Amino acid sequence: MAEDKVELNNMEKALMDKMGQHTAREPNLFEQVFQPCVAELVGTTFFVFIGCVSVIENVEDAGRLQPALAHGLAVAVLIACMAEISGSHFNPSFTIAVYLCGGMKLEMVPLYLISQLTGGLLGAVMAKGMTSNENYAKAQGAAFTLLQADDHIVKALFGEIAMTCLVTMVVLLGVVNAKSKSPLVPFLVGCTVIINVLVGGDVSGTCLNPARVFGPAVLTNYWTHHWIYWVGPITGGLIAAALVRLLLGDNNTRVLMK
Template sequence: MVNPRAWLAEAISTFALVFFGTISITLAVVVFGTSLSVQAILMISLAHGSAIGLMVYAFGHISGAHINPAVTIPMMITRKIGVADGFAYIGSQLAGAVIAAFAHKAILSQGAQVNFGVQTGPSEVLGFNVMSALWVEMILTFFLVTVIYMVAVHKKAPAGIHGISIGGMVFLIHLISVPLTGASVNPARTFGPALVSGFWEFHWLYWVAPIIGGIIAGVIMQYVYVKKAEKEII
């Protein structure tokens, strides 16, 4: 059953993630001039984690607050969402991300110095190794989707912990991976700034790795944990 209200919720939620997330990068690295310091990483991590957590509380009851194609695709595969709605979710997420990136450009043109927050591939810390970056993004997305299934999909999960748990995982992911891959775990988060900045190098990595990691997590959580709980409740 198609649900345009949910599509709009996904667009708004993804706008919030990309807007607050990428502007935090411009402020931390360019405006405040701290480069990629510990303080900058903390600010960037807090912005992304808070945006996700708050949007989960705001729109979780409307659309599930996927805010990420690497979440929606596993949800489609495990039949938590219909195919038509699933593709509409992804389109809405990409649209929200693009609009947010253009808003960033309009408000803070200095963002061009950091390509408006787009992830730029494996860092020097990883030795510029693409396979290492692929593994980082895949593993971190695996844990993000694991948390989502276990706190938001699992029927026996404690009530009211969705936002803080998912937002907390996003915060942790950014703490670890901002210095490694730029921290995506979300194709929409990368797509919007890439379109606005014109920086497409390594773009494929931020689609392939999160989607693979998300699918693996979604399938395992669904058939090992979630499905069992659903049967017990019935």
Template sequence: MASELKKKAFWRAVIAEFLAMILFVFISIGSALGIQYPIPSDPTNATSTDTRPQDIVKVSLAFGLAIATLAQSVGHISGAHLNPAVTLGCLLSCQISILKALLYIIAQCLGAVVGTAILSGITTQISKNSLGLNGLSEGISQGQGLGVEIMVTFQLVLCVVAITDRRRNDVSGSAPLAIGLSVALGHLIAIDYTGCGMNPARSFGSAVVANQFTNHWIFWVGPMIGGAAAAIIYDFILSPRTSDFTDRIKVWTNGQVEEYEIDDDHARVEMKPK
């Protein structure tokens, strides 16, 4: 496991997750905050302002297209997980090592905090600025919110592990776009109930900068359960793998062999895991 730390490709992948997460948060949450930003209702009167209603379709597409764009940009470096639940799913499906999964999650959380902090500085004029904070809608219980997060994350991670299954040769079209559409779909479903916290790192960034952790556990437990369930069901029921437990242990401790089998000065991490 320690040998991974000596590989430049390993650290490039971790840095890519950090930087891509900053951009993802800036684009996605920025789209939601932009809707609430005070704008002149009368172009001739700059003191007259109006706040537009929330546009769920715009926000959902911003989240989905941001993921698709960044997956295309850094997918060959890190796989562009950009989500701890996706990282957990890839770990359980033996696509990355435990060490890489841990550092990915740390990088994702730090990137989310930085991205949210940048938005906080830009959107200071918004009154009661929530910074994209997730929360339960009126009438939604903790159990119901947890269920929503499990289901929307389940469909996302199922999409990821199925598309990136190395045994398949029938996948056509754009894998990043398909995953981005899955993210958009999850937001179209869940925004009205919980604000959609299918990305724990994204939820964490808003909670830290806003210093508001009410019901925050839901946005970690739900996505992680959904992501783990999707990976396990796909790997052991829908499309069982023939590799034995020993092979899985090797991947979890040393990573995928093909990630590091070429000269490190020209190394590129395969996009398969994301």
């Protein structure tokens, strides 16, 4: 009887060890490279699709509220679903900033950027297929047509920098920085996007994301002041990364005054 009990205990221990080994299994190449890129492509596709449709078919009475809620809620849902697969960047500015803060490997950066820009193009194609021709043409496929005078361009550029810096800091402090990590990141990022669109929608269109503007620009061949939506968000992301790396990050993330 005692021998049976010992044998049973040994079997249970072996089973527990096997389960522990299974749980601690290193991700394979598919999970490390291919799956994250697919998640970035799919997530960016649906984010751009929802965002474009919300602008193209925007109800006049709703003002900025409709695109603000659509963009913010879409990004919150997608982050919550795919954060454990790819980190849920869906934005070249975020990817560059996350890398600079030590949150990902360099070899994954170009793969993420390609996936995001491809997703932006696919999302714009889906938006065109769903919306009316009249509204699509009026909104330039949601490629942003607000900018007119030179002084307006400067203000729009500043807005894109400042607003992208804010949302990128939320991402970096909520995901990368160990001291301030939070399970509420999807909610926080979504709220920040909503706030930014409500505040800056009539100034720059509140793109904050090169992938968001790239797809619509390709389909409509509308490149007027397009550079603003690359320079602004990327600059804002770099500023946010610098703030976290130099001042706001924890001891592992911060490079100064350790």
